[in-house]
Amino acid sequence: MGICVLAQRFCDVAIRRFLVVIGVFIAIILVFQCYWTIHYSLFGASDNISVAFSLQVPISQKGVFRSTASTNVMVDVTFAPHSEKDAYEKEVDLDGEVGRRSHEDANYSFTQKRPKYVYDDAIQKVREMDNKHNVKGNVQFASQGMIPSKGVGILDASGTQSVQMETQNEKPHLLNSHLKNESKMGTSIEQMNTLLLQSFNSSSMSPRWSSSRRDRELLSAKREIEKAHVLSNSSGLYVPIFRDASKFSRSYELMERKLKVYIYREGGKPIFHQPKMRGLYAAEGWFMKLMEGNKRFVVRDPRKAHLFYLPFSSQMLRVTLSGGKQMEQYLEKYVQLIAGRYHFWNRTGGADHFLVACHDWASQITRLHMKSCIRSLCNSNVAKGFQIGKDTTLPVTYIHSMMDPLRGFAGKLPSERSILAFFAGSMHGYLRPILIKHWENKEPDMKIFGPMPRDLEGKRMYMEYMNSSKYCICARGYEVHTPRIVEAIFSECVPVIIADNYVPPFFEVLKWEAFSVFVGERDIPSLRNILLSIPEEKYLALHLGVKKVQQHFLWHKVPVKYDLFHMILHSIWNNRLSQIRPK
Template sequence: MKTVGIAAMSLVFFFILLITYSIFIGTADLRSHFFPLLQSQLPSDSIPCNSQSPLRVYMYDLPRRFNVGMLNRRSSEEAPVTARTLPPWPGNTGLRKQHSVEYWMMASLLYEGDSEDETREAVRVSDPESADVFFVPFFSSLSFNTHGHTMTDPATELDRQLQVDILKFLRKSNYWRRSSGQDHVIPLHHPNAFRFLREQVNASILIVADFGRYPKIMSNLRKDVVAPYVHVVDSFMDDDHPDPYESRTTLLFFRGRTVRKDEGVVRSKLAKILVGYEDVHYERSFATGETIKASSQGMRSSKFCLHPAGDTPSSCRLFDAIVSHCVPVIVSDQIELPYEDEIDYTQFSIFFSVKEALVPDYMVTQLREFSKERWLEMWRRLKNVSHHYEFQYPPKKEDAVNMIWRQVRHKLPMTKLAVHRSRRLKVPDWWRRRR
């Protein structure tokens, strides 16, 4: 009995010591571990949550020629844009809209709503010393599309000059110099955005659409953010058919350019493989107002929407499919997707490697054998996630621009690590050289 008593006392002492230590290091939640019933009886608003204050962003005041001035080139106004003077994104920009992420990010910071609004992931601050990151509102994608996007047009010199000028501006900033630009956010959504001097801003947090287009040394998932394309078809707002599966009579839909380069050569090969199927619509087409409307109707009446790689692994077509609630069929070996640390695309998309897709009959057979119940589950998930791909002003909770800012926040720990190391290292990145 004496031995049992000593053992019991030792056990009690051990638990007291463990609890004391846990409280001291801040890892113990006694209510959840020892009083789960009590916790379940508490009102929900009394349970601690992990809500964070919005990301604090300092946005440089740039002359309009670097941003919205490109939307109206007849205007000579150079004063920095404000919430009051922000022009709406024009409705006649066609495919230029798909790379307008830079506009919506700037607009979200100009929005003068409540700075404590819980729907906002980022707010603009006037004091750069209080900023978490610095935003550079240079519309580099629009600059490429506006100033001689054929790359041989003499107007490309205007694009080059804007890049030269913005770098001169940034190099005068104490905040750029103190971090070598590593805590600066720069949208480079179009694959050819900032193409002349890109290596000089590569240390920054870049907002890009495709990693597959760039060498690893120029962009990487550690610091950069994958942003969705802005969809060009209208969102399917009244998708409430009592039997959506049967109402979508086309099995697989694709409309777009079939002559592409690099990994995109798969499109011309698929055109030969998918011919002759009555329930497959595979059409060569160029983007116009009429063809975009036709694509929208085709996606809404199809169960699956094909997304083969183009000139880059991703394209606007994927996000058109998502807002049309058409289950994406993604054929690409190199694609990187937006928000993938939060969203599991396999819950509402199907993936084929290029090799699998080019096996005759394989892909169509797999889709035909796809059960109605599984398709309906994916369709419901598409309806639940599609708001994450909407760009709008004013911004709304968990819409595309708020999701992008949240992704920027996720990059901050590694960014701060890089900035702090760079301030004290005498031999930059010595550990890489050793490998």
């Protein structure tokens, strides 16, 4: 009996020791794996390395896991897709799941299928609200319209934590909650013009250290632009659509001759160096691909650069990470890495660095740690931190076909356009239900619809309406931007932009009033009268302006002069020149 007890105790001690050894071994593995996971997923030098460990269940997709690298920081790690097709399918699935955070439906308004009862209920609720408050005439609508859902903690400039609300699909009974007091108005295009002029006279943005050779080259270019000669008719530019065509031409010429860009090699895929060439956010992907493959502007020696490109995809950042706080922390670590390895960031505080991002989240997640950078953003909302004169607007270009971006667009002559105005789209945001409420089935020359069928016939009808209309309504969705502006330009339909606080693309150089119409959100009830009040001669001038500006919104696999790639880069170059001043 005593022998059995001793044997049992011996076994218990052996088992405990064995478990301790196993525990220590597992702890070592976890620490080692955690270190390399963070290292390669955030700043991996290899394009093919992507590590994940499943301490918790997957977030939403196969291969996506969440781990806690420290007490307060959440790091998401994603397995690289096996093929471009897999990556695209994964993106579509994730966009479908988090569609409430997405701004637009697609190139065609019918690509997001919505249950009919949601649309009908939304309109009914708007009517009930109007009746309840006896709202008549020119109703003032809010310029900011996001319904808050779950809060995301964000560190503000002082280091204290505030709560930022995440956009979500607005429920029908809340769609009209954005009717605001008539005294509150959005920023008009005239006010934006004033802000642009004021930005040219803002405080000095010269480097913190003594001026370098590159800064002197920029100052020299700035002086040359001020002395630009009047353009000749053979310039290839249509003068009326520019604020100052002579200065633009001279600035563009100097950009081609002098501008040098350094692209940071840090950052692993899929967030860095992996452009997405199709879909709603394709603009950031096309620019990344064309910039990284460019031999005219890109230099390998950062000492020769005037500008520094931070090559991350806000779309892939959103797909890979789960929320605003995680994305913001991720970019903070990236900036710390860049500032630690190079002195260029610290020399100017990031003022000569730039980013190009199209996802709705981009303006929020870059507002702190990248606030000094020149930000090229699709979501260019002056009410949410977009700085006119420093930041620049990235056009939303929904790409269905990389080979034929103009597929389906066929501009008709003005005499062949029998429809006054056209809009069709899903009920994204607070504004569109109000547009539908006022103008659906009200006038025969106002073709204002909700979602159209997604089949081939629906697509054909959509394109036919756009190609046959004088004016195409570009109403904001969840956010201020919309791909309909570029669609309208492609179909030679004059854009009617209804989005308070929205800064249109290339605002620094293009005179948007020469080829588009701006209508305040509060003026939707007067929309038809506003359009009918435009003289025929003025409409013909607007139509011609749309045709002439089209070349500046086209992507090419091999960039050509004055195309979209060059226009984006020029806006960044232009804003850097406007900021830098001699000491």
